[in-house]
Amino acid sequence: MTSSPWTQATGEAKEAFEQEALQHMDALYRTALRMVRHPEDAEDLVQETFLRAIRFFDKFKPGTNLKAWLFKILTNIFINQYRKAAREPDVDYLNDTEEFYLYHNVKEAGSPPLSKSAEEAALDQIGRESIIQAIEGLPEPFRLAVILVDVEGFSYKEIAEMTASKLGTVMSRIARGRKMLQRLL
Numbered sequence: 385m386t387s388s389p390w391t392q393a394t395g396e397a398k399e400a401f402e403q404e405a406l407q408h409m410d411a412l413y414r415t416a417l418r419m420v421r422h423p424e425d426a427e428d429l430v431q432e433t434f435l436r437a438i439r440f441f442d443k444f445k446p447g448t449n450l451k452a453w454l455f456k457i458l459t460n461i462f463i464n465q466y467r468k469a470a471r472e473p474d475v476d477y478l479n480d481t482e483e484f485y486l487y488h489n490v491k492e493a494g495s496p497p498l499s500k501s502a503e504e505a506a507l508d509q510i511g512r513e514s515i516i517q518a519i520e521g522l523p524e525p526f527r528l529a530v531i532l533v534d535v536e537g538f539s540y541k542e543i544a545e546m547t548a549s550k551l552g553t554v555m556s557r558i559a560r561g562r563k564m565l566q567r568l569l
Contacts, residue, residue, distance in 0.1 A: 397446075398441070401441060401450075405434065405437055405450060405454060408450070408451050409430065409434075411451070411536060412430045412454060412458055413426055414535070415455070416433075416458060416462070418531050418535065419462050429458060429461060429462060429465075430458070432461050433454060433457045433458045433461060437453075437454055437457055449542070452542045452546065455536070455542075456545060456546040459546045460548075514569060515569065518569050519565065522561055526558075527561065529547075529558045530558060530562060534562075540558070543558075
């Protein structure tokens with residue numbers, strides 16, 4: 385029977401890893417939200433990222449870039465879910481009763497957070513809404529590359545490692561994604 389990485393590591397190392405990893409939760413959530421566009425899905429994506437990070441704690445090399453490692457996990461999970469969803473047929477709720485049809489459509493549309501006033505929500509959307517729509521309008525590989533470089537500030541090399549792509553491919557996706565954004569804006 386093999387022991388888990390948690391039993392092999394010292395208590396201080398586990399605690400230090402956890403504290404450092406939790407510092408990146410907001411950045412992971414912001415990126416996940418831009419990737420999946422739904423708060424609940426973004427929360428699930430971040431939770432799965434932390435679960436895998438904990439599970440593969442022994443694979444992390446202390447002294448390396450933890451943020452990049454966590455984003456690589458997040459990106460890999462997103463890509464796997466995206467590919468799985470692309471293979472599955474879309475579900476059509478038109479056969480549901482009217483009550484359930486309305487429920488599913490409202491749920492998919494999402495709603496603004498309840499903690500903000502209508503005024504705050506409207507002010508948050510002024511100016512940003514067109515940018516967000518333009519980013520969401522990008523095809524997935526370009527959207528992911530642009531978000532990781534322009535929003536999260538990762539280097540091209542780090543993005544190449546996270547997405548398991550060649551550096552030239554990442555550079556091309558970023559350049560083309562930015563040109564698409566210019567046209568959309």
